[in-house]
Amino acid sequence: MIELAFQEKFSKWRVDDARVPAACGLSGLISQDGRAVGGEVIVESMRILRERGNGLGGGYAGYGIYPEHKDYYAMHIMFEDFQGKKVCEELMEANLEIEMGEEIPYRLVEGICDVPLLWRYYALPRPERLEGDGLQADDFMVKLVMDINTTVPGTFVFSSGKNMGVFKAVGSADTVGEFYELENYTGYTWIGHDRFPTNTPGWWGGAHPFNILDWSVVHNGEISSYGINKRYLEMFGYECTLLTDTEVVAYLLDLLIRKHGLPLDIACLVLAxxxxxDIDSLGDQTEEDLEKSLRIVYGSALLNGPFAFIVGYSRGMVGLNDRVKLRPLVAATKDECLYVSSEESAIRQICRNPDRVWAPPAGHPVIGKLKGDV
Amino acid sequence: MQGSLIPNEFVVDVDHQRCRRCKRCILNCGFGVFDFQSMTTADSSKCVACHRCVMFCPEDAITITRNPLAFKEHSSWGIDSRKAIWKQAESSGMILTGMGTDLPWLNVFDHLLIDACQVTNPSIDPLREPMELRTYLGRKPDKVEIEVDDKGKPRAVNSVENNIKLETPIIFSGMSYGSVSLNTHRALAIAAQRLGTVMNTGEGGLHRELYPYKDNIIVQCASGRFGVHSEYLNAGVAVEIKIGQGAKPGIGGHLPGEKIGLEVSGTRMIPVGTDALSPAPHHDIYSIEDLRQLIYALKEATGYKPVSVKIATVHNVAAIASGIARAGADIIYLDGFRGGTGASPAVIRDHVGIPMEIALAVVDSRLRQEGIRNWVSIIAAGGIRSSADVAKAIALGADAVGVGTAALIALGCRLCQKCYTGNCSWGIATQRPELVDRLDPDWGAERLVNLINSWSLELKEILGALGINAIESLRGNRERLRALGLDSTVMEILEVKPAGV
Structure with missing residues (x-):
């Protein structure tokens, strides 16, 4: 009995809080002129990184993939069963005007099994709900996604941005790409991830990318500062509910850029x-004051530990290493296209003759930005 | 008439074969144990085991042992209980003592273990990579406001200028001039300056000779207002309002007139030889709104330097700390019930207050729940014995720690707990000129610098093992702590998981 009671007591920690250390392969590309790239390109790049994963998680995020629904939040949701779907849809009906809901198309491929119900909805918050809660649409959506993910059994919103979508599963990245028929999508930004979890719960939601609204993150490494990053985010109402430390990256970007209004490159100065x-020897008082203020105010948002991540968002893509570069990250350009990956081979697989290839220094972001509208 | 019924605590033995009768022991003992009548004699009843004679005997002729006198064993009535009763039956008074509690209460630090990296994340070698301990104390804004100029160059609009920069997250706790000697204050000030940290004056003002150390001093303003004047308030980087002290929560202080010589008198602004009585409460603070007034009065008086509020950790500490943050304080100094003192009634020292570790955890969590953690820095003090304690306190949520007892031990203190007698043979807790002279401030400062540098090195080693290279990534990161041998309630309060989970 004592043991049972003990387990019950800490079941919260065992499940919600247990971090899953993982090593991984990453790849991302953005055509800064907005040219559409087929999903099969990123799948091809990820295929070469198979050695960096172990078949227990792969995924992608594409931006610009839903042009005909681009003004709606595209919610990708996985349900364990119809009961969860029913509860979730009731909650959504109460809060959202749903333009359309449909099953996400997929084909069965070898190596991917236990497929949950995979649905997508294009929706906007009900105006009366926004007024009632006095929230901006984005804040409302963040809150709703967190509500669904924490309260509806067996249900997980894995993507919620506009004109973008996350596709992920338990499987190796290339098979996940085939499973979701990514060749049928085109987008201007794609990021991909192959996962090597060292202790996996075998849960589809645990694969990368992680997404909150516009932000999608693929991540290789371990956030050793996770404990304080999480507690810092909780001060601002973010709940870290997943089985991994990667979600703090997405939430921190959302906090720093969307809520605190920091430019992306300055947000990167916070994260790494x-x-x-180096701050002491900048020699420029304005820069020194700025970087000093950022460290003093945002010390709890510093991501510490080995990491390389690629973040996609509607206006661009950024690759970033930890401040001593303990995980690989390579960048390349060809014409208007920027590539970032764990390995040069994954870039050359889809871009034979890049104009320039380089290893970004520790803590220096590589940023690709969309020029003009898409 | 019957004398005292209390047997000696220690037995002093002089080996007369070795003794060369140099009389150094007589000169060195502040408690008058030794005498000379054709040979060196010792009155063991006066010995406090401060070891001064042993350390300075050139012939190794002195041995101090615990009095082996047998008492009939009794599991309820320990020897200390019996001695206390005899003392009070003889004196009709409160039993005074010094330093922190010596009772074997559960020490939470001894039940917390620190994490390290293996395989999935690499540890970092502090000998090869930068490892950062720099810490800033003071109020931080919720966010950095950025303004971009005509040339597109960003600049921070809101300032963090009045934060106090520490090169290591360890400061020297408040110990008043009067309770400790001027040479102790000198050693602390010199060391703080060399280390890039701060010393705290305690409640007895600051000797003018130490004003040049103003960048490394926090001046204290306590209920007795000793030595408080406008120049003093501006003689440091911050002002601390001392509400309470961990060793004696809820009670005032009493520095006997014998310790008030000319220099102490001048610094404290009280007549020579008068007792310095600190009232239990500040007579202008009877609630939180009064504290707010004093905080802002001190800010007005100092051009808005940070104001720290020092409290003893008592049962309702989380709510009190929240009130202090909302009253405008920039720093909250939590002094746990193991904190030291120059003099306290033993009953208060040993039975009032709660451990700093627990108070720290609940204060940090409470301020986070209220979204105001960045309004204040937390200094945790009262029982920090090693760099491991520093790391654990920071992981529980402290911005920095305060060390008092450890600093005194570095200066030679043996923890004899007789500070209140003014006879400190090591020249620390005394005002007797011949004893004070023994403590060379430069020698003391070097030992303090060595101690804190050693701890800082060890902290860097701990950070490296944790795979992080900045102290802010450990701060409040309770995920990197595990508990061993704490009950589930305490773990829940600490928000620390048990080892194995």
């Missing part, structure tokens, strides 16, 4: 801050 010795 320069060392004090």
């Amino acid at each position: 801050s320069p060392f004090w010795k």
Whole structure:
């Protein structure tokens, strides 16, 4: 009995809080002129990184993939069963005007099994609900997604941005791409991930990318500062509910950029801050004051530990390493296209002759931005 | 008439074969144990085991042992209980003592273990990579406001300028001039300056000779207002309002007139030889709104330097801390019930207050729940013994820790707990000129610098093992702590998981 009671007591920690260390392969591309790239390209790039994963999680995010529904939040949701779907849809009906709901198309491929119900909905918050809660549409959606993910059994919203979508599963990245028929989508930004979890719960939601609204993150590494990043985010109402530390990256970007209004490159100075010795020797008082303020105010948002991540968002893509570069990250350009990946081979697989290839220094972001509208 | 019924605590033995009768022991003992009548004699009843004689005997002729006198064993009535009763039956008074509690209460630090990296994340070698301990104390804004100029160059609009920069998250706790000697204050000030940290004056003002150390001093304003004047308030980087002290929560202080010599008198602004009585409460603070007034009065008086509020950790500490943050304080100094003192009634020292570790955890969590953690920095003090304690306190949520007892031990203190007698043979807790002279401030400062540098090195090693290279990634990161041998309620309060989970 004692043991049972003990287990019950800590079941919360065992499930909600247990971090799953993982090593991984990453790849991302953005055509900064907005040219559409087929989903099969990123799948091809990920195929070469198979060695970095172990078949227990793969996924993609594409931007610009739903042009005909681009003004709606595209919610990708996985349900364990119809009961969860029913509860979730009732909750959504109460809060959202749903333009359309449909099953996400997929084909059965070898190596992918236990497929949950995979649905997508194009929706907007009900105006009366926004007024009632006094929230902006984005805040309302964040809250709703967190509500669904924490309260509706067996249900997980894995993507919620506009004109973008996340596709992920338990399987290797290339088979996940085939499973979701990514060749039928085109987008201007794609990011992909192959996962090597060292202790996996075998849950589809645990694969990358992680998404909150516009932000999608693929991540290789371990956020050793996770404990304080999580507690810092909780101060601002974010609930870290997943089985991994990667979600803090997405939430921190959302907080810093959307809520605190920091430009992306300055947000990167928070996440992988320069060392004090470098700040002290900047020689420019304005820059020194700025970087000092960022470190002092946002110390709890510093991501510490080995990481390389690629973040996709509607206006661009950013690759970032930890401040001593403990995980690989390579970048390349060809014409208007920027590539970022764990390995040069994954870039050359889809871009034989890049104009320039380089290894971004520790803590220096590589940022690709969309020029003009799409 | 019958004398005292209390047997000696220690037995002092002089080996007369070795003794060369140099009389150094007589000169060195602040408690008058030794005498000379054709040979060196010792009155063991006066010995406090401060070891001064042993350390300075050139012939190794002195041995101090615990009095082996047998008492009939009794599991309820320990020897200390019996001695206390005899003392009070003889004196009709409160039993005074010094330093922090010596009772074997559960020490939470001794039940917390620190994490390290293996395989999935690499540890970092502090000998090869930068490892950052720099810490800023003070109020931080909720966010950095950015303004972009004509040339597209961003600049921070809101300032964090009045934060106090520490090169290591360890400061020297408040110990008043009067309770400790001027040479102790000198050693602390010199060391704080060399280390890039701060010392706290305690409640007895600041000797003018130490004003040049103003960048490394926090001046204290306590209920007795000793030595408080406008120049003093501006003689440091911050002002601390001392509400309470961990060793004696809820009670005031009493520095006996014998310790008030000319220099102490001048610094404290009280007549020579008068007792310095600190009232239990501040007589202008009877509630939180009064504290707010004092905080802002001190800010007005100092051009808005940070104001720290020091409290003893008592049962309702989380709500009190929240009130202090909302009253405008920039720093909350939590002094746990193991904190030291120059003099306290033993009953208060040993039975009032709660451990700093628990108070720290609930205060940090409470301020986070209220979304105001960044309004204040938390300094945790009262029982920090090693760099491991520092790391654990920071992981529980402290911005920095305060060390008092550890600093005194570095200066030679043996924890004899007789500070209140003013006879400190090591020249620390005394005002007797011949004893004070023994403590060379430069020698003391070097030992303090060595101690804190050693701890800082060890902290860097701990960070490296944790795979992080900045102290802010450990701060409040309770995920990197595990509990061993704590009950589930305490773990829940600490928000620390048990080892194995």
